Amino acid sequence: xxxxxxxxxxxxxxxxxxxxxxxxxxxxxxxxxxxxxxxxxxxxxxxxxxxxxxxxxxxxxxxxxxxxxxxxxxxxxxxxxxxxxxxxxxxxxxxxxxxxxxxxxxxxxxxxxxxxxxxxxxxxxxxxxxxxxxxxxxxxxxxxxxxxxxxxxxxxxxxxxxxxxxxxxxxxxxxxxxxxxxxxxxxxxxxxxxxxxxxxxxxxxxxxxxxxxxxxxxxxxxxxxxxxxxxxxxxxxxxxxxxxxxxxxxxxxxxxxxxxxxxxxxxxxxxxxxxxxxxxxxxxxx
Amino acid sequence: xxxxxxxxxxxxxxxxxxxxxxxxxxxxxxxxxxxxxxxxxxxxxxxxxxxxxxxxxxxxxxxxxxxxxxxxxxxxxxxxxxxxxxxxxxxxxxxxxxxxxxxxxxxxxxxxxxxxxxxxxxxxxxxxxxxxxxxxxxxxxxxxxxxxxxxxxxxxxxxxxxxxxxxxxxxxxxxxxxxxxxxxxxxxxxxxxxxxxxxxxxxxxxxxxxxxxxxxxxxxxxxxxxxxxxxxxxxxxxxxxxxxxxxxxxxxxxxxxxxxxxxxxxxxxxxxxxxxxxxxxxxxxxxxxxxxxxxxxxxxxxxxxxxxxxxxxxxxxxxxxxxxxxxxxxxxxxxxxxxxxxxxxxxxxxxxxxxxxxxxxxxxxxxxxxxxxxxxxxxxxxxxxxxxxxxxxxxxxxxxxxxxxxxxxxxxxxxxxxxxxxxxxxxxxxxxxxxxxxxxxxxxxxxxxxxxxxxxxxxxxxxxxxxxxxxxxxxxxxxxxxxxxxxxxxxxxxxxxxxxxx
Numbered sequence: 001x002x003x004x005x006x007x008x009x010x011x012x013x014x015x016x017x018x019x020x021x022x023x024x025x026x027x028x029x030x031x032x033x034x035x036x037x038x039x040x041x042x043x044x045x046x047x048x049x050x051x052x053x054x055x056x057x058x059x060x061x062x063x064x065x066x067x068x069x070x071x072x073x074x075x076x077x078x079x080x081x082x083x084x085x086x087x088x089x090x091x092x093x094x095x096x097x098x099x100x101x102x103x104x105x106x107x108x109x110x111x112x113x114x115x116x117x118x119x120x121x122x123x124x125x126x127x128x129x130x131x132x133x134x135x136x137x138x139x140x141x142x143x144x145x146x147x148x149x150x151x152x153x154x155x156x157x158x159x160x161x162x163x164x165x166x167x168x169x170x171x172x173x174x175x176x177x178x179x180x181x182x183x184x185x186x187x188x189x190x191x192x193x194x195x196x197x198x199x200x201x202x203x204x205x206x207x208x209x210x211x212x213x214x215x216x217x218x219x220x221x222x223x224x225x226x227x228x229x230x231x232x233x234x235x236x237x238x239x240x241x242x243x244x245x246x247x248x249x250x251x252x253x254x255x256x257x258x259x260x261x262x263x264x265x266x267x268x269x270x271x272x273x274x275x276x277x278x279x280x281x282x283x284x285x286x
Numbered sequence: 287x288x289x290x291x292x293x294x295x296x297x298x299x300x301x302x303x304x305x306x307x308x309x310x311x312x313x314x315x316x317x318x319x320x321x322x323x324x325x326x327x328x329x330x331x332x333x334x335x336x337x338x339x340x341x342x343x344x345x346x347x348x349x350x351x352x353x354x355x356x357x358x359x360x361x362x363x364x365x366x367x368x369x370x371x372x373x374x375x376x377x378x379x380x381x382x383x384x385x386x387x388x389x390x391x392x393x394x395x396x397x398x399x400x401x402x403x404x405x406x407x408x409x410x411x412x413x414x415x416x417x418x419x420x421x422x423x424x425x426x427x428x429x430x431x432x433x434x435x436x437x438x439x440x441x442x443x444x445x446x447x448x449x450x451x452x453x454x455x456x457x458x459x460x461x462x463x464x465x466x467x468x469x470x471x472x473x474x475x476x477x478x479x480x481x482x483x484x485x486x487x488x489x490x491x492x493x494x495x496x497x498x499x500x501x502x503x504x505x506x507x508x509x510x511x512x513x514x515x516x517x518x519x520x521x522x523x524x525x526x527x528x529x530x531x532x533x534x535x536x537x538x539x540x541x542x543x544x545x546x547x548x549x550x551x552x553x554x555x556x557x558x559x560x561x562x563x564x565x566x567x568x569x570x571x572x573x574x575x576x577x578x579x580x581x582x583x584x585x586x587x588x589x590x591x592x593x594x595x596x597x598x599x600x601x602x603x604x605x606x607x608x609x610x611x612x613x614x615x616x617x618x619x620x621x622x623x624x625x626x627x628x629x630x631x632x633x634x635x636x637x638x639x640x641x642x643x644x645x646x647x648x649x650x651x652x653x654x655x656x657x658x659x660x661x662x663x664x665x666x667x668x669x670x671x672x673x674x675x676x677x678x679x680x681x682x683x684x685x686x687x688x689x690x691x692x693x694x695x696x697x698x699x700x701x702x703x704x705x706x707x708x709x710x711x712x713x714x715x716x717x718x719x720x721x722x723x724x725x726x727x728x729x730x731x732x733x734x735x736x737x738x739x740x741x742x743x744x745x746x747x748x749x750x751x752x753x754x755x756x757x758x759x760x761x762x763x764x765x766x767x768x769x770x771x772x773x774x775x776x777x778x779x780x781x782x783x784x785x786x787x788x
Contacts, residue, residue: 024587098482106479128760132497155493158486187474215595268593
């Protein structure tokens, strides 16, 4: 009886291993294809076989040295995105943490109302307002400008306070009270007690707001229009597979995608670790 | 149903019961929602009434400086020795008047017509000269800005009066007003929320709320290709844009497009949500099953699919699904293995059914990892002693699964399920980057067979400049999503309290 139970369990586990392996391959294989073909040398846009016959770094080199057309300028796009990401990351992080701390720790009349307003604002389809934002920026003389992107990515950041607030909520209030008795102001409590205790969630916030600009697509496209020099990597890469460029730039598109995907994936995996750490650490304290 | 009866149901019946209750709760929740809005307005108006009463009594009780504050900001404060605040109030008034006189008035005065003078050519003497007329778009935009600024200045005005009266009372009691230094300190402690919130709130007001009001107003205008400033003007048309979406007789093309896209949006949202939920749960259960090794590896394999920026994976998928793309190459290889010929399936741009099925399958590839991630967290949180006592009682693995794991998962994740449903209604990226709305069709107004409402909204405003119509669709989508979200919000708490899982 016991033996047959064990046998059954082993068979079940074996089936699960096989299934997981198949699913794992299914999920990862597109990225393996991406990686392999970014090293492909054959000149055709597409080839009728899965594994490239000739390999080399030509696509990557061409991406950075440029290959004649001024319309495709990957290094510039990469730099644009990096600059936008750094600045919007700084502004967003400060906004998110400030709002989260305010709603978690400070008590004032409009607190509940403001939180409800933030919730309702979050329900509008995001790009419904984009046309208006475009004209607003145009009226300010900021359209087709990287500053406009920084403003757009960081302006709404204050509404994404939920996760950080949840973390701050789990830090015991007794700490605040003790500090208040010792004469600390709310400002000092924020900087000297809450922030140092919230390292995982601070890192999480920094990384999320840094990754955002790399992945956004619609807003950048609306604001930049045809100013190809100011493109971010997302719209730049999408323009490389448009009908106009695809025949010449398909392989460079693959190489560019790898160059964007690798750092962002790494950052995301790090972020995920801090997120889990933040959530579980909060759980223990609460 | 009593608690005991409920406990006797099996998990599926429980779920069905919950689901029925949820559906039944919808009318009530909508009712409560409108009641809440009603209460809000009652509160608002009583608040305004009270404000007016205070406004009057303060005037009667005030001394000459307080009374003068009703006209000139900050006089009360200056008179009582609160110099810096008085100057700030006064500056606010001066700046506001300058703004209105030199900028705001020319726009707000045309708000009700949105401009009447079209840009045209006029002959001055012999030389034809371009005369710039009104720009409806700028009139609307700056009018909204002026209204927002006016509301803010009105709040400053009220606080100026309150402050003047406060200092009058303080002087009567023989107290001195606080100095600038003391006030600055207060902003780091007692009023710290103002310090922290002012910047984010300002940003949200300018770049979220102002555009939102602007777009909501646009929905009631005829802003489209034929009415495009600065060349031509647009004006208020009331509910015409909404009517166009429902009027099958006069605007049949727009109405059918709206109807059929709404239908597909709902089908898409249901299929995308449930396929991800069920399949994701199965994979999560497999990974987290006892005795399965290398859990971290399996999880990482799926997390990679989330970590790669979505536009990369979707553009890649789009390329792989082309007629000569990798998927067809793979299928051809397999078919040759069995002696067949090359395969050339048109995944994205031939038949509606094929394209829609492909979109849903690719969405499974994109979406399941998210489900796995959140479900793994929940699975690990199921209290271990539940399983232990089940084992001691001699429950079989199947029984343990149906009696503990499944109900727990369904219980915890139901609110999340509906959030995902709302998310899928707004799922722009998958549709736009994968199919771009195609296969194209002449039956629809500016939309393809796989377009959902939000991608249609995007095409309408980007390609055909039907801003009014697009804004109307945006409002309708918002109403649906907001109603669903509020129902969850109202019910999730009661759902949790009713059966704290133990």
